[in-house]
Amino acid sequence: MTKEQKSVNWHELAKALKPRTQAFIDGKYVPAASGATFDCVNPANGLVIAQVAYCDAPDVDAAVASARKAFEGGAWSRLAPAARKKVLLRFAELIRKHREELALTETMDMGKPISDSMKIDIPAAANCIAWYAEAIDKVYDEVAPTGHESLALVTRESVGVVGAIVPWNFPLLMASWKLGPALATGNSVVLKPSEKSPLTALRIAELALEAGLPEGVLNVVPGFGYTAGEALAMHMDVDCVAFTGSTRTGKRMLEYAGKSNMKRVWLECGGKAPNVVLGDVADLERAASAAAYGIFFNQGEMCSAASRLVVHESVKDAMLEKIVAIGKTIAPGDPLDPKTRLGAIVDQVQLNTVMGFIESGKEEGAEVRLGGQRALRESGGYFVEPTVFTGVKPAMKIAREEIFGPVLSTITFSDVEEAVKIANDVSYGLTAAVWSRDITTAHRVAKRLRAGTVYVNCYDADDITVPFGGFKQSGNGRDKSLHAMDKYTELKTTWVDLS
Ligand code: NAD
Numbered sequence: 338m339t340k341e342q343k344s345v346n347w348h349e350l351a352k353a354l355k356p357r358t359q360a361f362i363d364g365k366y367v368p369a370a371s372g373a374t375f376d377c378v379n380p381a382n383g384l385v386i387a388q389v390a391y392c393d394a395p396d397v398d399a400a401v402a403s404a405r406k407a408f409e410g411g412a413w414s415r416l417a418p419a420a421r422k423k424v425l426l427r428f429a430e431l432i433r434k435h436r437e438e439l440a441l442t443e444t445m446d447m448g449k450p451i452s453d454s455m456k457i458d459i460p461a462a463a464n465c466i467a468w469y470a471e472a473i474d475k476v477y478d479e480v481a482p483t484g485h486e487s488l489a490l491v492t493r494e495s496v497g498v499v500g501a502i503v504p505w506n507f508p509l510l511m512a513s514w515k516l517g518p519a520l521a522t523g524n525s526v527v528l529k530p531s532e533k534s535p536l537t538a539l540r541i542a543e544l545a546l547e548a549g550l551p552e553g554v555l556n557v558v559p560g561f562g563y564t565a566g567e568a569l570a571m572h573m574d575v576d577c578v579a580f581t582g583s584t585r586t587g588k589r590m591l592e593y594a595g596k597s598n599m600k601r602v603w604l605e606c607g608g609k610a611p612n613v614v615l616g617d618v619a620d621l622e623r624a625a626s627a628a629a630y631g632i633f634f635n636q637g638e639m640c641s642a643a644s645r646l647v648v649h650e651s652v653k654d655a656m657l658e659k660i661v662a663i664g665k666t667i668a669p670g671d672p673l674d675p676k677t678r679l680g681a682i683v684d685q686v687q688l689n690t691v692m693g694f695i696e697s698g699k700e701e702g703a704e705v706r707l708g709g710q711r712a713l714r715e716s717g718g719y720f721v722e723p724t725v726f727t728g729v730k731p732a733m734k735i736a737r738e739e740i741f742g743p744v745l746s747t748i749t750f751s752d753v754e755e756a757v758k759i760a761n762d763v764s765y766g767l768t769a770a771v772w773s774r775d776i777t778t779a780h781r782v783a784k785r786l787r788a789g790t791v792y793v794n795c796y797d798a799d800d801i802t803v804p805f806g807g808f809k810q811s812g813n814g815r816d817k818s819l820h821a822m823d824k825y826t827e828l829k830t831t832w833v834d835l836s
Pocket of ligand 1: 507566570589605739806807811812
């Protein structure tokens, strides 16, 4: 924490915060057509922060029409990549400039510690936008090797109007993972943030406009999944849906596309990551620390959470002792206190889900080694203790389903074959890790782990340059890296006869 951050009185700033609450359509803030609003609640105290426009089909229609008009008009879609770059770099700079306000908004909206919002979420969102801005005037198209009598160009063109539907766990960052590549490649976007965390998305819309993004290129429609989300995913004039959220909702996106216009559907869904610690792990201290932060960071509300510790029986006790010791130092606390490392769970519904999983673990015979209780009830907020289960069997619910809370399930194995089998035996395949001092063994295991990202002797290492996405029911396509641009472009062949 820098000096500058230490001196900020977040509670004072919170009192003065005036979030944007209306939809952003065609370059203007507007109420929902129905006039309806919904409450946006601070999960740290259960109090309403703001009433936000409750968008539904008519608002989505207006946003899509604006996005289409902007796309066809060409002020953005046909702008030279180098010119788009300048606008997006200004946009990233404005996000950086308003870092404190955006971090405060994010923390109040979804409960994550302010130090994480300041150090991770907001800078990473700005970096993502800037990275795609920098990339866009450096990618080339292709000429196919067809022979002397023809010239065959293989080019990538913007897909058109993109519906981006995003979750609440990293609200601005997940939106940026869509906005960066979608805007850089010349598309218009209608962004539907989660009803649990709509505020930063609404604020950055005007920052994008200020940066020079033409009206209608970025629209934001706050609302619920079954209203605004469904209307967007079913829309006949949306060319592509880029979704991040649960596997259950991701499957619905595929249905919507099938029932409407066969729009492209890109899915980034849930996870149940195995963190495989072999008996020859080189640095137990490091492995334990990575295991603890892999599950407790962001209150465990992470698609990539290291939620299954798959550990060799010879090192299980030593690992657990260290993880529990770390867990004891990460008590849940006021998200606006810069010292807090574990904030509030996003809302009462998610709190109930997490507590339900903890109960099911106990009922199925797993042993609670740490935590297991709701915390800080007097705050009026939704806090859960860091929780560690041991004696978990692969068939138990807490070993198979995504909990999305600070709950670790420890499963032991006796040989590497068994470890690989346990690791792969879930419907998800987003991230995984293997720890071993023998690099050959580590590579062999890494190759066999069915996941989009495998960490070797680390956990949750991250950079915008590497693709992120899942095997199996964790989704399709990839966010981040140059590969993400494939999602927002169509391949076109132009054949010129030279004979
Ligand atoms: P969710 O599926 O409930 O909601 C995600 C978004 O979809 C929200 O904007 C929501 O309003 C909308 N939605 C919900 N139902 C809808 C419907 N019927 N039609 C249209 N839209 C609908 O997920 P969540 O609880 O917001 O987020 C948590 C999930 O996101 C977890 O499963 C997590 O693993 C996943 N996630 C994945 C990644 C990744 O990169 N793979 C990253 C972050 C989160």
